[in-house]
Amino acid sequence: MLNAGCMVLVYLNRKYFRGRFVGADAQENANIFLIDRGYTVTVELANIRILDLARKQSQLLLETPPQASEFILNRCIISHDALLSKIQDEIAQHLLPFHIDDEVGSIKRISLIYNGRDYADHLVNSQICQSITAEKQMKYLMPKPVVAPIARPINKLNNNDGTTIRSSINPLGIRNINNYLNAGNKVPQNMPSYQPKILPSMDFNSNRMQTSQPANSENNAIGSHLMPTFISDTLLLHGRHQVYVSYVEDGPYMFSVQLKSSEQRMEQMMVEIAKTQLQQLSKKPALGMACLARYSEDNRIYRAVIKSVYIDSCQMLFVDYGNSEKVLFNHIYDIPEQFLRLKTFAIRVSLAGLKQLPSVSDKVKSMFIDMVNDKEFDMLVVPPDGKAFVQYCELSLNGQNMLDRLKDMIFDIPKFIEPIALKDDDFVVIRYVDSPKLFCVQQTKNIKEYDAMMDRLCVYSMTAPTLQKIQNGVACAARYKNDSEWYRAEIVNLNDTKALIQFVDYGIEVTTEVGTLKEISNEFLAMPKQAVRCCLSGFEVIQTPSNSSQDQMELLAEDSIGERRNFRVKFFGNLHDTVLVNLIDESQVPHLDLSKRMLQLSLPQKSFRQYELRLQNKVPNSRPPNSSVVQSAVPNINASPIEKTFSDSGFHDSPSNSSWDTSKREQR
Secondary structure, eight states: OOOBTOEEEEEETTEEEEEEEEEEOTTSEEEEEETTTTEEEEEEGGGEEEOOTTSHHHHHHHHSOOSOOOOEETTEEESOGGGHHHHHHHHTTOOOOEEEEEEETTEEEEEEEETTEEHHHHHHHTTSEEEOOHHHHHHHHSOOOOOOOTTSOTTOOOOOOOSSHHHHHOTTSSSOOGGGOOGGGOOOTTOOOBOOSSOSOOOTTOOSOOOOOOTTOSTTOSOTTOOOOOBOOOOOTTOEEEEEEEEESBTBTSEEEEEGGGHHHHHHHHHHHHHOOOOBOOSOOOTTOEEEEEETTTTEEEEEEEEEEOSSEEEEEETTTOOEEEEEGGGEEOOOTHHHHSBOSOEEEEETTGGGSOOOOHHHHHHHHHHHTTOEEEEEEEOOSSOTTSEEEEEEETTEEHHHHHHHHHHSOOOOOOOOOOOTTOEEEEEEEEETTEEEEEEGGGHHHHHHHHHHHHHHHHHOOBOOOOSTTOEEEEEOTTTOOEEEEEEEEEETTEEEEEETTTOOEEEEEGGGOBOOOGGGTSSOOOOEEEEETTOTTBSSOOTTHHHHHHHHTBOTTSOBOOEEEEEEEEETTEEEEEEEETTSSSOEEHHHHHHHHHSOHHHHHHHHHHHHTTOSSOSOOSOTTBOSSOOOTTOOTTOEEEETTEEEEOOOOOEEOOHHHHHO
16 A cells, blocks of 8 residues: 555656655646655656665665755745746756855745846746845744744643543544534645555554664654655555444545544554643744644644744644644644554545445535444455555444445435324324315424424525436426415426426425426435325225315314314225325314215215115114215225326326315414
C-alpha cells in the first residue's frame, strides 16, 4: 500500500528523482514532492518505485539529506500570489549568486543578484512585490508566541482540558466526526494516510521505530536532517475486525475507521498527551512532518501531520481520526518521540465492489454518513480493486452488507410504506368520498404527527429539486390545485408529459404535468400512507349507488359544526383493494350507524325495511334484498367516477363531484 509521506523514486523525463508521496487525484495520478528540487509534480502511479531499505542500494538514497533548501528573499513581500508565475519564469532553473543576510532558527533570508542588480529591488520596481524592512519581515515570518491563559503558568499547559477520558479521545465528538466539519476544512479527496519516511526499515507491520537515539534527549532524538513522521497501520488481507467509522471523506469511496481492539491503547495515549508540556515547533514546517496540534472545535491536542504549509498556518491531518483543518503556527507543537512509536489509529479504507455500481451521488454519500454514524461494524479486509494507496473492505452491520444497502439506495425508487391495516375499534375520520362503495379514511391516532410532517413538507417542497425518476410507483411531492398546498403523492400512470398521481394520504387521483412534481426526501417516506380505501358494509353488492349518495355521505362525515366526525370501525374483511367496514359515531345519542343511515337514504323504503328486519332477526347475511338496484354477484368496485382513463389523445378526467377533506391544511 502506498502511504503519504513515504519515500519514492519518480521516473520523470527519463531520469529518476527522490520524492515524497503526498497524495493522488481521482485519475490515479500521484502527487510527489521532489525533495532535491523543492517542488511537487504529478505523475502516473506506474512511474513510482517505493524505496525499500532492505535493499542496500536504497539506504544511501534514504539517509542522504534533501538537497533542496528553502530561502526567503530579504526586504520584500509579494503583492499577490497570482504574480508568483512571473517570478517562476524569471529565476527558475537559473544559476544565480546569492548571499545569506541572516538566519534565525530555520529561517534563512538571502539577497539575490539578478542581471547585475538586487532582485528584491527589481521586484519592487516591477510592482510584483512590496518593499518591507528586514525587521518587519522577520516579525511577520516568525510564528506568534503562545499566549497562555491567565490562570495557567506560561508554557506549562496540560493541554487537554476535558474532564473525562472518553471526551478527549475524539477531536470532533465520539465517532461523529462529519457533523462538525465544513467543506473548506476537508482533506482533498484522495489524501492517503501518512507513512513514515525515515525509518531504517520499510516494514509496514513494524510497531516501533528502530533508529538509534541518545537516551537523554527524547524530544530532540531525531537527527537534524530527519523529519519526524508517523507509522501508519496496514491490515492483513482477509482479516476481520470490529471497527468504528471515525470520518467520512468521500462517501463509500474514502473513509477512515478505528479498530475497536485499539480503543484502550488510544485512550491511554490521549491521557499521556494531555499531560505533556507543549513546546513550539522547533523545525521549519514541512509536508509530512509529524507533530501535535490543537483542534479548534474542542481546544484539545491531538497527533497530526502537516499536509500543506501557508504563510501563518498549516493544513493539518489528524492521523487518529482522518479529519483535517487549518491550524495556526502557534497551535502546532513538537511531538515527543514516544508518541511516534504508536501506529496511527485511523485507517483509510474504501468500500469494495463500488465498481459494480453507477457513480454514487452526493445525496447517497450524505446518506452513507448517516448509515455509518456511531455504529460498530464488522469489517473484512479484501484485495484491492482500485487505487493502491487505500485498503479495501467489506462492511456489515447486524449481518447486513453495506454494499447491498447502497445498491438499494441507488437502484430502488423512493416508495411510500403501505397503510396500516384497519381493525375493529380503530377510530378514523373520513378524508375523501367518491361513493359509499369507495371512500378513504385516516386513523385519528396519526393526525397530530401527520400534520407536523405536512408542515415540514410545505417548507421542504418550496426548494426541493424537480423529480428526476419519472416512473410508475415513485414517491414525490405534488401541489393540489384547489388549495395550492403540497402533499405526498405517487405516480399511478404516465402519458407523455402528464402523470396520473394519487395523493396517498387522501386517496384522490388527479392529472398533473410531470414537470411540476418534486423529489421527496427520506424524512417524508417514513410515515405509512394515511388513506385506507374502504367500502361501506351493505354497498358492496349495489351496482350503482344513487347520484346523491356522495353528497349525503359527505354531509354525514361532518358534525353539526362542520368538524370531521370520529368514527369507530367495525371491520368485516378485505374486498378486492378495499376494506369492508361499518362506521359508528358514538358521540351522539342515538349513535350514528353510517351504513344503516346511508342504506336508508339510498334504498327504496320497502327494500330498506326488509333489510332492517333481517338485522333484527340476526340473519347472518344482513345485506339489502334483491331489488332493481341490487345484483346477486359482487361487481368490480374499482370502477369509480373519480378514476382517470387514458385515451389516444391523453388523460381525461371522468365527470365527478367528489371531494376530499383539506380542512386541516386550510387552518394552518
